[in-house]
Amino acid sequence: MNADDPRILAAAARRPWYKLLYVQVLIAIVLGIVLGDVAPQTGAAMKPLGDAFVSLIRMMIAPIIYCTVVHGIATMGDLKRVGRVGMKALFYFEVVSTVALAFGLLMAEIVQPGAGFNIDPAKLDPKSVANFVSAAKNDSVMAHVLAIIPNSFFDAFAKGDLLQVLLLAILSGVAVSKLGATGERISEGIEAAGKMFFRIIGIIVHVAPIGAFGAMAFTIGAFGLKSLVNLGELVALFYVTSLLFVFIVLGAIARFSGFSIWRFIVYIKDELLIVLGTSSSETVLPNMIRKMQALGASKPVVGLVIPTGYSFNLDGTNIYMTLSVLFLAQATNTHLSLSQELYILVIAALTSKGASGVTGSGFITLAATLEVVPDIPIAAIAIILGIDKFMSECRALTNLVGNGIATIVISRWEGELDRTKLNAAMRNPVAVGDVIEGQIV
Numbered sequence: 001m002n003a004d005d006p007r008i009l010a011a012a013a014r015r016p017w018y019k020l021l022y023v024q025v026l027i028a029i030v031l032g033i034v035l036g037d038v039a040p041q042t043g044a045a046m047k048p049l050g051d052a053f054v055s056l057i058r059m060m061i062a063p064i065i066y067c068t069v070v071h072g073i074a075t076m077g078d079l080k081r082v083g084r085v086g087m088k089a090l091f092y093f094e095v096v097s098t099v100a101l102a103f104g105l106l107m108a109e110i111v112q113p114g115a116g117f118n119i120d121p122a123k124l125d126p127k128s129v130a131n132f133v134s135a136a137k138n139d140s141v142m143a144h145v146l147a148i149i150p151n152s153f154f155d156a157f158a159k160g161d162l163l164q165v166l167l168l169a170i171l172s173g174v175a176v177s178k179l180g181a182t183g184e185r186i187s188e189g190i191e192a193a194g195k196m197f198f199r200i201i202g203i204i205v206h207v208a209p210i211g212a213f214g215a216m217a218f219t220i221g222a223f224g225l226k227s228l229v230n231l232g233e234l235v236a237l238f239y240v241t242s243l244l245f246v247f248i249v250l251g252a253i254a255r256f257s258g259f260s261i262w263r264f265i266v267y268i269k270d271e272l273l274i275v276l277g278t279s280s281s282e283t284v285l286p287n288m289i290r291k292m293q294a295l296g297a298s299k300p301v302v303g304l305v306i307p308t309g310y311s312f313n314l315d316g317t318n319i320y321m322t323l324s325v326l327f328l329a330q331a332t333n334t335h336l337s338l339s340q341e342l343y344i345l346v347i348a349a350l351t352s353k354g355a356s357g358v359t360g361s362g363f364i365t366l367a368a369t370l371e372v373v374p375d376i377p378i379a380a381i382a383i384i385l386g387i388d389k390f391m392s393e394c395r396a397l398t399n400l401v402g403n404g405i406a407t408i409v410i411s412r413w414e415g416e417l418d419r420t421k422l423n424a425a426m427r428n429p430v431a432v433g434d435v436i437e438g439q440i441v
Contacts, residue, residue, distance in 0.1 A: 021208065025273040028209035029216050032277070036220025043221025049214020050278060056204045056211075057283045060197055062157045064286045065307045066169045067194030072300035073173025074187040081414075082170070082304070089305050089410050093313040094349075096402065099249055100315040101345050104322035107241040109341075113234045113323075114330025119383060166307050201286040205274075212277025219279070219389050231387045234327055238391055241319055242398045250315075250405050257409050258419070263426045267295065268404055272397055279389065281396040281403075285310065288404060296421030297411035305410050309403035316398025317365060320391060321348040324366055328380040340375060 036043030150156035156164035271284035
């Protein structure tokens with residue numbers, strides 16, 4: 001349905017401001033910050049609210065990804081297109097991810113956020129990060145590859161592993177596309193099931209403000225605003241670096257693809273605020289699939305690029321990795337040569353693959369990188385443990401914008417981007433964001 005359709009514009013216009021999802025989420029975030037700061041213990045006790053919302057969304061991700069990808073591949077017809085889209089996506093991910101890594105490295109060299117800390121690694125408590133170090137030791141490229149294969153068909157759905165579900169969906173889509181008339185009937189059934197799952201998400205997303213309130217109240221209550229003071233420069237630099245990357249690098253890519261990064265951000269404002277409140281981009285994955293389709297990207301491209309990007313196109317995580325590694329080197333007075341920094345960039349490019357949008361995965365990936373780089377003591381990550389929760393929000397936000405841009409770019413690259421839908425949505429992103437395909441969300 002066109003964004004200029006009077007029914008859509010009228011439906012959006014009739015909604016009072018306090019019923020708009022992004023307004024509710026924004027108010028909930030502010031209230032969560034206030035409660036966490038004024039009554040830390042009460043704020044920390046709100047954690048189950050955030051956890052419950054994340055769990056509600058996460059339980060729907062596997063079936064939605066499966067239905068979207070299977071139906072997309074089955075209706076593609078030409079399986080060569082599937083391989084072509086996949087190769088283009090991986091090529092794009094690798095190029096932009098490398099730029100993000102270099103961006104973090106460059107900003108750390110220019111600003112020198114760790115200079116003057118003069119921290120003695122021997123005085124740090126390695127026990128505080130023991131769990132992350134233990135997880136990092138099992139975090140290798142080969143481990144990621146083997147982990148893509150589930151123990152059984154239903155095990156992937158039971159665990160909710162995104163890459164495993166994606167593998168099953170691709171195999172199922174290829175099989176259905178080769179079944180002729182029988183495959184067409186199966187595809188129609190899967191499409192109908194997908195609509196049901198999206199409708200369930202439409203119901204769940206209405207409690208997003210409660211989840212955002214609980215998650216934010218817990219974050220401030222448990223870690224406190226004062227934890228930002230000592231390492232405030234690093235947090236501020238990370239946010240500034242991510243913003244520069246979004247508006248300069250991703251903005252240039254968006255402009256080249258024929259749309260405005262500003263309008264795109266307004267279009268996904270609800271999702272950005274939910275991510276800000278929950279610190280996880282997984283909470284909006286189903287909605288991003290629906291919104292990218294409404295924006296004019298073809299269903300097959302959206303079905304392949306969005307879930308794949310959640311593991312291989314993590315711009316925010318990449319910036320965080322190189323920025324944090326150099327910060328720790330500077331804070332512990334560990335001198336790194338240019339060749340060592342380039343080595344860190346290469347290692348980070350490998351260890352970042354497979355990190356998901358789940359809260360805390362970025363910190364584990366950082367530990368995995370330091371495991372391979374012996375020059376910087378791994379115990380040094382204890383320095384930033386207290387502020388990682390605040391940085392995880394920025395990682396998730398940047399990852400989300402990057403995956404949205406990637407979907408539009410690759411759809412355009414394939415010649416499957418509906419320019420009419422895209423231009424209409426960019427002209428009136430607020431109305432389209434509130435009403436998708438004629439349904440108020």
